[in-house]
Amino acid sequence: MLTGLSWLALEVKYLERAREFYEETLGMSVRTRRDDPSEVVVVAGDTDLVLRRPDGFPRGGVHTHYAFSIPDDEYDEWWDRLSADYDLEEAQFGDARSLYLYDPDGNCVELGQQGVDGPGIDGLFEVVLEVEDLERSQAFYTDLGFETVNVGDDRKRVRMQGPMALELWEPHLGIADARGGVHVDMGFETSEPVQALEAVSNRIQRVDRIDDETVVVRDPDGHVLTFAI
DSSP, X not given: OOOEEEEEEEEOSOHHHHHHIIIIXXXXXXXXXXXXXXXXXXXXXXXXXXEEOSSSSSOOBBSOEEEEEEOGGGHHHHHHHHTTTSOOEEEEETTEEEEEEXXXXXXXXXXXXXXXXXXXXOOEEEEEEEOSOHHHHHHHHHHTTOEEEEEOSTTOEEEEESSSEEEEEOSOOXXXXXXXXXXXXXXXXXXXXXXXXXXXTTTOSEEEEEOSSEEEEEOTTSOEEEEEO
């Protein structure tokens, strides 16, 4: 039903400071939106990371934990370079390693080995949302086509897989003291936006927009989801 993650939006206080982190520290391509000077767009493979001033609605996510894809053979280079200025943490997932650091606005940024081509950051493979009721949110995203991968006990979380990995966390601190994002704004690619709406129509908070090519809804926790062709 949902075939790709188009964007993830983050709320930032100072656009230039955030831009410098993603462009200079992480080496990502950045562009300013001419139609909206309150936003800067960072390119991560096929997904845009939108840096947004808190000037209106929808707001970008606050203290959001998300993960960028990097080539396997670049991991050590990234660690060596970033550890000079950041207090990094590391986690192992099977044969893959991930490092964790924080951006200037307190978002926990993960760089994980994902077997991508690169060079550098080449995709966004995971987003973590804070939710009030795990079962309720799990049912909502199941209806959108996400599949449950595992359920954590001590971390109060559900991991799901769809266009990207989606983790639903009740409030707690995860690896590197990360937290799930609140009022997160995400955009998804789909060939049938109205069908996506119909799948969850009895679970949403409200519909913000609906037409033949774009549907915008609020999930049970107020996260803003766009389904667009």
